[in-house]
Amino acid sequence: xxxxxxxxxxxxxxxxxxRLSCVAAGRTxxxxxxxxxxxxPGKEREFVAHINWRxxxxxxxxxxxxxxxxxxxxxxxxxxLQINSLKPEDTAVYYCAxxxxxxxxxxxxxxxxxGHGTQVTVSS
Numbered sequence: 314x315x316x317x318x319x320x321x322x323x324x325x326x327x328x329x330x331x332r333l334s335c336v337a338a339g340r341t342x343x344x345x346x347x348x349x350x351x352x353x354p355g356k357e358r359e360f361v362a363h364i365n366w367r368x369x370x371x372x373x374x375x376x377x378x379x380x381x382x383x384x385x386x387x388x389x390x391x392x393x394l395q396i397n398s399l400k401p402e403d404t405a406v407y408y409c410a411x412x413x414x415x416x417x418x419x420x421x422x423x424x425x426x427x428g429h430g431t432q433v434t435v436s437s
Contacts, residue, residue: 404434
């Protein structure tokens with residue numbers, strides 16, 4: 314089992330920045346590709362970004378390519394989501410997820426472990 318815990322969400326004004334963190338415990342974190350997803354009220358969970366297990370390959374949803382980055386720190390079992398230039402439409406619960414394999418995926422169905430999420434609210 315791999316336990317994931319997100320933190321760093323909050324209420325920010327449009328144009329602001331946040332750094333979300335996800336810390337893992339329970340198994341060898343560095344073996345897992347990691348992803349970030351988000352879910353806004355009344356909408357389906359959507360892909361935001363993923364990173365492979367070594368941290369050399371990343372992918373982003375088209376809607377977040379400008380302003381979002383997904384670094385990881387395998388030494389400390391963490392993955393981050395740096396969000397700059399926040400917009401009200403970025404308001405959602407943000408989840409980190411881990412999957413077996415070597416590369417990430419944009420499909421939430423391909424992930425094996427999930428955190429409970431952290432709320433991001435962007436005011437206009």
